[in-house]
Amino acid sequence: MHKSRLGVMVIDCEADDLNSHETFWAGVLGREREAGSKDPKYRDLKGPPSELRVLLQSVDHAPRVHLDIETDNIPAEVARLKALGAEEVGACKGWVVMQAPSGHRFCVVSPQRPDFAENANVWND
Template identity: 40%
Template sequence: MSEADTPVFRRCRFQRGPALGDLVELPAVLREFRAGTCDPKRDFCAAPERGGRFIGSAPAEGPRGRSTSRSLPAMHRSRLVGVVFDTPAAQVGLEVDFWSKALGTPTYSPPGEEQFTALIGAVPDLFTVVQAVGDDAPRYHVDIETDDLAAEVARLTALGAESLTRWKDAFTMRSPGGHVLCVVPVHSDPETFARTAHAWP
């Protein structure tokens, strides 16, 4: 079979997940595959999900044994990625000092986003962050990361959440019980996201 006859999906290779031998997708490349712009020379593409379900398209045998493209249901993935201590700006220094010592963790503020202070390694596989807020109401909220923001916001809305605001690529929502959460792009490393994220139809 010539290069031209070989389906793109056949030329793309998979990455094996570290947990149960699952095959997991690489989100950025998956978007390229859905758009039909997967580069076969780079050898990346979509991959099967847990339980034998697939993302994107998979090859199927056509007439005379030739492979054809068969579309299968698209999915997205998401996971709880962070716990955030929303703290009045005037109290952030005290709050960071308290939690750093209480949990025995170093801290880090990303350049240009000094309102966030991460407590490094406080909870395995999760970000724990102190965030300066402009009001006087200390509280907590959680972050959910996803490889498809629109799909995850729609999923949570269907479950009863209410959309509140958007800041950059972070969508703030309120759960049915009144708790605040944010839907954000994938922040964790690819291995952690692949190992711990849930796949949603």
């Protein structure tokens, strides 16, 4: 048995400096800018804990939006998603990049939001 759910909407920005993108998306979504980010490649847009996490990411590819599926068992979730038709693209820094049959990329990551344990879907492996 393992758990998973949609955890993060990631806005990929083709930029070295996320400041202007962070200002724009915080205004669009009514969220607070992250104070003092530790990693210049990522910015969290702070919102209510009950809502989906929104993360900006500096990338070297064309801008897009991708989803992160959070799970308490990455290998089990990857296997479940493969059985549904997804393909594994590769591993990166502790998460796995997947591709849906539609061609959309998404990531399988560790739990990101504090209410994961009580609100995630339960899957029988």
